[in-house]
Amino acid sequence: MSNPQGLKYTKEHEWVKVEGDRAVIGITDHAQSLLGDVVFVELPEAGAEFGAHDSLGTIESVKAVSDVYSPISGKVVEVNKALEDSPDAVNRDAFGEGWIVVLEISAPAELDGLLTAEEYEQFLAEEE
Amino acid sequence: MTNAALKKTPLNAQHRKLGAKMVDFGGWDMPVQYSGILEEHRAVRAKAGLFDVSHMGEVYVMGPDALRLVNKVITNDAGKLQLKQILYTPMCYEHGGVVDDLLVYKMADDHYFLVVNASNTDKDYEWLVKNAQGLDVTVENISAKTAQLALQGPKAESILGKLTDYDLASLQYYWFDSFRVDGVECLVSRTGYTGEDGFEIYLPPEFAGLLWDKILAVGQDEGILPIGLGARDTLRFEARLPLYGQELSSEITPLEAGLGIFVKLDKADFNGKEALVKQKQEGLTRRLVGFEMIERGIPRSHYPLAADGREIGWVSTGSYAPSLDKNIGLGFVSPRFAALDTEIEVVIRGKxxxxxVIKTPFYKREA
Structure with a gap:
């Protein structure tokens, strides 16, 4: 699956979709495929504040436990509660239904340090 | 990517052709999953699955003192086996800790076939040779000349039946026989590590690839899938079958692991007997229990178990259980926390x- 244009990416395989002063965050399709069947998602509380690279949640597959790192600094304004009952949405639709949190962006300049879709794909190719 | 240093089973090319995700499993290049652990797990419970378990170790014990050696090293009693019958048993050190757990097949009065864990094969072989000193017996590691497939699930018998004239219905649980499967002479036992009905098939490595392909082909209509080590672990775990390194180790006795029925303390002298008799008399200081999560979280191997803010043990295996749709675990606790319904805590990321505590096995197939 291709990585949508217009999103920003991290080398830890998170994606960021900027919507005004907010950012929707999830893990990439590549990340979910590495994890395998996702069976548990631990979400942060709304209102919690995170710095860039802080662990904001945990995604667990049958065999693996993986931190989700916050790509940027911000305050949690929304979490995807639906993942508590259907964590497999991360596998089915990593860039859509499988979103994890929405942050209120506190340091917009950090977005410039993230990867474009092309840069992320190049990073994946080098990682192979 | 291929790691040349890893050992390969005779089915390595098959796994790669099927697009399996390969992992280093104790030095073996093994498939952890093909289509996905959950799908594979459900296929074995509802239909059938085929496993490559050629990495397992096989050892022959032969000679006039074969039974003496076997019964000296194991805690169960091979003296009660009939020809073509199998038993499961721990093998202990003098201090009662476990060297390995294994299957013992009685091939003849003076010939036993032992099937041991892949990662323990060399250690077990050396242990058997050491214990054979002074006995009239030969110990031979035949692992490299033996491939092993496991065909498991409610459809296993009907699928295997398409490839043999042998009356499979007559082959009872924990018995074996030698017969042709798709024209190849195999040793076939009605055993497994999934909690389902099924067979384990031993054959020369050069025929393993053909038989693997054939079983998948004739089982296709019945929904057979190739199954990786990931689902093998969740399947055995739900059925509370122990895994060496987690429920068993050199530091854990079979009594602590709840395997007392495989320890025959009335048997003549065997390795570990004295320590196990003493442990039984004095009482256990820890016991393996099963538990299910009340709050959200998945227990994982080595997470601490606690009660009243104090550590009371550790998780040996924990997982999401696909057949139950629950998060469950096995763990060792002080006996006073072992009663059913006792509330305990799993320490997950510091919390x-x-x-x-609930009853085990977590999953039992309908008879």
């Missing part, structure tokens, strides 16, 4: 998460 106590509520669980309660």
């Amino acid at each position: 106590g998460v509520k669980a309660k």
